[in-house]
Amino acid sequence: MIILMGIRDDEQVQRLISLDSKSSLADVVTICRSYEAAKCATSAIRAPPDQLRAVSAYKKGKKNKGHEKNLSTKPSPTTATFCKCCAKQHEPIACPATQSICTSCGRQGHWARTVQCPANQAQCLFCGHVGHYDKCCKTKKKDGRQSGSSGNSSAPNNNKHQDTRINSCRHLGSAAPTATKTPQPLNVLVSYGEATFHLLMLPDTGADVTVIGKRHLEILGIPQSSLQPPACTTTLTADGSTMAPALGIFKATLNLGKRSCPARILVHEGVQTPLLSYGHYKAIWL
Missing domain, CATH: 1.10.287 (Helix Hairpins)
Incomplete structure (x- = not known):
C-alpha cells in the first residue's frame, strides 16, 4: 500500500488516485516528476512579455561577449621576414630591389650578394674572383x-x-x-649510350674542355678502341705547360639533378681527378 501526502494540485491527486492498485512507488514518483516538468514548461510559455525581453537581452549580451573574446584571441599578424632579394625586412610587396639590376649576374629583381643571386658561387674567368659572372x-x-x-x-x-x-x-x-674558394666536387651522372655511370668531377672554371683519365675510362667500361681521334690542337694546363696528346674523345651526356647537357669528353693519360669544364659546370650547376 502506498500513502501519498503533501500533493496540493487537484489534477495531480485525481491522476494518482486513478492509478492501478498494482502500481509501485517508482511509477508514482515518475508521474509526479513528469507533471512538475510539464508545469514548469507551461509557466515559461505563459510568462509575461517583459520576462521574454529580459531573456533575449541576456542572450544577446552573452553573444556579444563571446564575439569580443574571439576577436581578442585572434593571432596577431606575422612580422615581416628578411627578403632574399634585398636582405632587408619588409612586407612581401614592398621590395626595393624589384626594378634593380644585379651587378653580379645581370638579372633584374635582386641586389648583388643576396641569397637570390645565382652568381654567389660562380668564379670569374677574367679576374678569378668568386661572386660574379x-x-x-x-x-x-x-x-x-x-x-x-x-x-x-x-x-x-x-x-x-x-x-x-x-x-x-x-x-x-x-x-x-x-x-678564391675552391669549388667542391660534383657527383655527375655520365650517360654513354644505354649505360649510366657516376663520376666525382671537380669543376675547373679555367678550362674549356672536360677531361678524365684512362683509369676512369676503364671504370666506365668504355673500350679505348671506341674513342674518336682527338683534334690536332695543343692543350695547356693552368700553369701554361703543354699537356700530352689525348688518347681520344667520346660523346656523352652529363646529368646533375634535373639539368643535363651534351659533352665531348677528352681522355688523357695520367689524369687522377676528372675535371669538369666551365661550360659544362655552368650548364648543369650554375
Whole structure:
C-alpha cells in the first residue's frame, strides 16, 4: 500500500488516485516528476512579455561577449621576414630591389650578394674572383678600355701594351687560387649510350674542355678502341705547360639533378681527378 501526502494540485491527486492498485512507488514518483516538468514548461510559455525581453537581452549580451573574446584571441599578424632579394625586412610587396639590376649576374629583381643571386658561387674567368659572372666583371671592362686607348698609338707601343696585359693576366691567374674558394666536387651522372655511370668531377672554371683519365675510362667500361681521334690542337694546363696528346674523345651526356647537357669528353693519360669544364659546370650547376 502506498500513502501519498503533501500533493496540493487537484489534477495531480485525481491522476494518482486513478492509478492501478498494482502500481509501485517508482511509477508514482515518475508521474509526479513528469507533471512538475510539464508545469514548469507551461509557466515559461505563459510568462509575461517583459520576462521574454529580459531573456533575449541576456542572450544577446552573452553573444556579444563571446564575439569580443574571439576577436581578442585572434593571432596577431606575422612580422615581416628578411627578403632574399634585398636582405632587408619588409612586407612581401614592398621590395626595393624589384626594378634593380644585379651587378653580379645581370638579372633584374635582386641586389648583388643576396641569397637570390645565382652568381654567389660562380668564379670569374677574367679576374678569378668568386661572386660574379664573366659578363659582369669590372676587371674585363677596365682591360677593354685600356686596349681601346692603346689602339690609337703606334705599332711598337701596341706590342708593349700587349705584353703588359699578358703579364697582368698571368699575375691574376697565379693569385686566384689563394684568394678564391675552391669549388667542391660534383657527383655527375655520365650517360654513354644505354649505360649510366657516376663520376666525382671537380669543376675547373679555367678550362674549356672536360677531361678524365684512362683509369676512369676503364671504370666506365668504355673500350679505348671506341674513342674518336682527338683534334690536332695543343692543350695547356693552368700553369701554361703543354699537356700530352689525348688518347681520344667520346660523346656523352652529363646529368646533375634535373639539368643535363651534351659533352665531348677528352681522355688523357695520367689524369687522377676528372675535371669538369666551365661550360659544362655552368650548364648543369650554375
